[in-house]
């Protein structure tokens with residue numbers, strides 16, 4: 409018997425999505441990818457570890473460059489999944505003129521609808537940031553939801569789908585506790601992340617593979633798309 413509907417989404421269209429999408433396809437998991445139309449060049453940009461300039465000290469952190477899926481591979485990588493707007497250039501709603509922000513959100517949506525030839529009514533707020541005015545504008549423009557980076561124990565209780573909270577980030581230490589809790593209470597579990605957070609560390613990827621396999625093999629769970637949560 410199904411006790412929990414499970415949704416997931418992934419941000420920014422980075423090159424590591426290629427590895428992630430393979431795992432999702434292998435286990436027949438549904439997912440939504442939140443993409444910025446203006447950040448995808450014609451050709452994909454692979455990941456790389458940055459080396460310090462000669463004579464310069466190495467950077468202590470953030471030396472992994474996550475690359476980007478190019479238009480050359482977008483259909484192959486994302487074609488089996490849902491895609492949603494994440495603005496044209498990952499603008500910040502707190503610091504962008506509201507009308508310009510709306511235009512950016514719609515530009516990305518139109519690009520994705522043309523490119524994938526399907527309706528894309530979802531949205532994820534870059535940096536998780538939103539304002540009263542941008543919530544109102546995106547609602548009026550017909551977006552079905554806007555994902556924030558807030559956590560909630562009850563995804564179904566959000567007062568406005570344009571301020572949709574998720575259960576947790578995929579690396580949350582309480583991931584399985586929240587998953588089991590959702591089964592007993594709301595029946596909805598929704599997680600999100602960036603595939604680049606696993607960089608090229610095989611132990612992370614192997615663990616992620618096992619997480620997705622576990623949910624796919626759970627007779628009490630069913631994958632759904634994010635947009636299904638707000639219908």
Ligand SMILES: [Zn+2]
Nearest residue numbers: 419420534535
């Ligand atoms: Zn983002």
